[in-house]
Amino acid sequence: MSFKAKVAAAFGASLLILLAVGFLSYQGIVAQNEDQKWVIHTHSVLESIDTLQEELSETETDQRDYIIGGEGTFLTAYREATTRVSREELSLHDLIGDNRLQQQLWSQLNVQISLHLSELQKAIDIRSGKGLTVASVMPPGTQKRDEITGLLTKMKVVDQQLVSERAERASASARNMQTAIVTGEMLAFVFLFGAGILIHHEMEKRKRTEQGLRESEERFRLMVSEVRDYAIIMLDLEGYITSWNAGAERITGYKPDEILNTHFSIFFPSEDIAARKPPSELEIAAKRGRFEDESWRVRKDGTKFWASVVITALHDEHGQLRGFAKVTRDITERKKSEEALKESESRLTLAVDSAHMGVWDIDLKSGGIVRSLRHDQIFGYSALQQNWTVDTLLNHIIPDDRDMVKAKFTEATFTGNFRIECRIARPDLSIHWIALRGRVHRNEYGGPVRMMGVVVNITELKRAQDQLVLRSAELERANKELEAFCYSVSHDLRAPLRAIDGFAHAVFEGYSGQLDDIGKDYLHRVMLAAGRMGALIDDLLTLSRVSRAEIAREEVDFTELGQSIALELQRTEPKRKVEFVIAPNLQAEGDSRLLRTVLENLIGNSWKFTSKREYALIEVGTESIDGIKAFFVRDNGVGFDPKYTNRLFEAFQRLHAAAEFPGTGIGLASAQRIIQRHGGRIWADAAVGKGATFYFTLLGQRKVVERDMSGWNQPQGEDLENGKPIDLLSRR
C-alpha cells in the first residue's frame, strides 16, 4: 500500500468516524431537546392540573360564600371561576392530547367536573330560590370532589412517571452517545496520529532525499563550473548562452558577464556563420538528440582553436525540448600533433616513394612478410603476391648469397640491425642487386617480434660503383704515369738542353775565330732558345706540381714574402729603379711555398711589365671587395686590354710578344691553380698603358680536398689536368 493510499485511508477513516460522531451528537442534541420539551410539557401539565385544582377550589369557595352570604359578587366570582375551570380543562386537554391514558383520565375528569359543577349549581339555584337554610342543608358534593382530586392526582402521577421515564431514557442515550463520541474521537485520533506519523516519516524521507538531491546538484554545479578542461555551457532553444563555466572561460577567453545571453555563433568563424552552421548544428542536435563535430572556433582575441564539440538536446519530463548542453574541448595541440604526424607520414611516404623503396614487415614468429607493392615490383612482379614468407625471400636470393643473408638475418635478431646487399633472381631470371635495411622490434621481454625495413634495387648503383672503381683505378694509373712523366721531363728533357747550351758555349769559346758575326749570332740564338726551353720546362713542372701538391696550412706573411721577392728582383737587375710599396701585416693562412710562387709570379709580372717605365711603382696590399679581404699586386706598367682578362690565366696564353716581354705564359695559370686550391679567386683589373692590378682572395678556409680529387674539380683551361698529360704536350 502506497504512502498516499495509507494517508488517504487514515484520513478517510478518521473523517468517517468524525462524521459518525457528529451525527450521533446531533441526534443526541435533538433527543435532548425533545426530552426537555417533554419535561416542560409535563411541568405544564402538572401546572395545569394544579391550576385546575385551584380553580375548582375557587369555585367551591365562591359557591359556598354565595351560599352563605348570598351576595351577588360571590356569585359572579363563582361564575368566573367556573369559566376558568372550563378553560383550564380545555388547555389541559390540549396538553395531554398525545397521551391516550391521560385522555381517558381527562374524559373521566371532565365528567366528574361537570357533575361536580352541576351539583354546585344546584346548590346555588337552591340558594337563590329557597334561601339559605335549604341550601345549607344541601350535602356537599364531597364524593365528587374526591373523585376529581383522585383523577387529577392520577394524572399528575402519570405525567410525572412519563417525565421520569423520559429523563431516564434521555440520560441512558446521553451516556451511550458519550461513549460513542469518546470512542469515535479516540479512534479518529488514532487514525490521525497514524497518518501524522506516516506524513512525518514521509516528510523526513523527502527532506532527506531533497537534501541529498540539493547536495548532489550543488556538487554537479560545482563540477560543471569548475571543470577547466571542458567548456560546458547551456544554450536556450534559440542558441543563446544561459550558463558558462571556468573551462569555457579558459578556452574562449570570455568572462561570464560578457558572454551570457549572447548567441553561441560568436564562437564560429565568419565563413561558418555565413554557411549557417550554428543553427543547423542545433537543428541536428534537436532532431537526433546529439550533434558532434570537430572544427575551427574563434576565441575572444580572434585566434582560432580546433574544437571538439558535442551538443546534446535537453528535454523535460514530458519530452519537451528545453535547450542544449554544449561541451567543447580545445584539441588544437592534438590536431597539431596529428597534422604533424600526418605530415611526417606523408613525408616518409614521399621519401619512400621517391627513393623507389619497397617496404616490408616480417612477423618473426610466423615468418610471414607484409610488403608494399614496390617491394614485390623490385622482386620482378607487377602485382602484390600472395603468402610471402622468409622462405620466399630466400628462394629469390641467388644461391651464392643465400647463406650470407641467412647469417646476417640471424645476426640481426641479436644486434637489432639488418643491413645487407645481395643479388636476387627475378621470375624472368634476370639478376638484380638489392639492398635490404631493417630494424628489429622487440616485445617487453626483449624478444624479437618483428623486423621492419626497406628494400631498394641497387643494380644501377652497383654498376655505377663498379665503373667508379674502374675509373678510380684508371685515374690512379694516369696519376702515376703523370708523375713518372713529370719526373722524366724534369730529368731527361733538361739534359739535352744543357748539352745544347753547353756545347754551343764550347763552340763559341773554342772556335769563335772561325765564325763570322752571323754564325756567332746563330749560336747565341741556340743558347737563348735552350734557356727559354729550360724556363718553360721549369714552369710546366711547377704548374703540374701545384696541382698535385698537398696544401699545407700555416701562417703566411705576405709583407715579408713581398719584401724578399722585391729584394731578389732588384738584385737581378740592380740598375732598374723600382719603388715597392708593401703594406705591413699582410697576414694570411695557406701553403707558404705555393703562395710564395703566386706572389713571385705576380710581382715578377709587375717587374717585367714596368720595365719600360722610368718611374716604376709596384704596390702590394689588401682591399675589401664585397666584404671580403682581397690581396692585390698593382703596378703602373703597360697594362693590357681588359677584354683578354679571361684568357689571362690560361696556360701558354700571352698578351705580349715574347721579344717585348719574355715569359712562358704559365705563371698566371700556376698562380690561379694555387689560389683555387686555397679556395680563393684571382682576377685582374687593367687598361692598356695604365698598369694592372691583380687581386686574389684566400677564402680558402675550405677544407683541402684530397689530391687526386682536386684534379677532377679543376675548371676550364686546366690542360695540365692530371688525367690528360698528353694533350698538354701535343698542344705545343
Place this chain on the structure above:
Amino acid sequence: MVNRSIFLVEDNPDDEALMLRALAKINLEKNVVIARDGVEALDYIYGRGKHAGHNIMPRVILLDLKLPKLDGLEVLRQLRSAPETKLIPVVLLTSSDEQQDRLRGYSLGANSFVRKPIHFTEYADAVRMLGHYWLLLNEQPPSGAALPDAVGSGLQST
C-alpha cells in the same frame, strides 16, 4: 800522397764532357775518375771487378741521380751502409729539382745536392765552386773510418 781525386759517376757523355770542360777551367780535369753506371761506381770504390786492387778513396763523389743498373740514390744507400764509405763526401747532381729526390738524397746521407743549370756559364760556375769547396776548403773526415759506431749511426740517420 795527397789525394785530390774527384770521382764522377755520370752516364750521359754530354754531361761528362761538359763537366770535364768545366773542371778544366779550374785545372782539375786531371783529378777526375769517371764511372758510367752505379755498379761500376761501387766496383771502383770497393776495388771489385775490373777495379780489383784499387783502394784509394776519392775526396768527393759527384753522383748523378739517374744512372743505368743502379741509380744514384741506391749507390748512395750502399755507400752509407758500408763502414769504410760511411763518411765519404757525396754530392748529388741532378737535372730536376724534384722535392722527393732532394728529401731522399739528404735522408740517405748526401752531403750536398746540386741542380745542374742549363746555361753553361752557370754550370761552369757551379762546378768551380764545388771543386774549390770539396778539394780545397773542406777538411776530410779522419781516414780509416775510425769513428765510434754511435757517432756513425748518428750521422747516418741525418
